Amino acid sequence: MKKQQSGFTLIELIMVIVVLGILAAFALPRFADFSGQARASSIQGLxxxxxxxxxxxxxxQLATANSTGSTSVTLENQVITMIDGYPTANTAGIVAAAQVDPAGYAATAGAATAGGDITFKPAGFTGANCSVTYTAADAAGTTAAEKASQVVADTSGC
Known part of the structure; x- marks a missing residue:
């Protein structure tokens, strides 16, 4: 009487492992760039x-002072320095208003002048083209966009 075989043969087991290896080789590049996607999402969120x-x-500022000449407003018990009706591009202005975490982003020095800017990069990331730049308003600007603050995000190098 012949004994009935149960379970997998060695060849079947090897074939399953080979197929799983091939699938993993094709799937890995799809999921390998999570850190770059996370940095890009962080920049877009900021x-x-x-x-x-x-x-x-x-x-x-418009509601309380009704004037663009006011130099500060208070939001959540925090004084925000203003220029031409918008937050300045420094730690006392937009950084305080947005409550940017200094541990999460490295920032340039910024400027408290009209048209000044401050750029944020993810902390510890040294690559180029992964930043967000805030430019303060400039009432002397020639276009409507220059007269208001601007935010430009660049995620092409994240």
Missing amino acids: AGALRSASAIAHSA
Whole structure:
């Protein structure tokens, strides 16, 4: 009487391992760039936060002072320095308004002048083209965009 075989043969087991290896080789590149995608998402999120904070501070200034000449507004018990109706491009301005975490982003020195800018990069990342730049308003600008604050995100190198 012949004994009935149960389970997998060695060849079947090897074939399953080979097929799984091939699938993993094709799937790995798809999931390998999570850190770059995370940095790009972080930059886009910060850009949104800067735009929102700028708009809220501008609205608060218009509501309380009704003048673009005011030099500060108070949001959540924090004084935000303003220039031409929008937060300045420094730690006392847009960084305070957006409550940017200094541990998460490295920032340039910034400027408290009209048209000044401050650039944020993910902390510890040294690559180029992965940043968001806030430019303060400039009432002397020639276009409507220059007269309001601007936020530009660059995620091409994240």
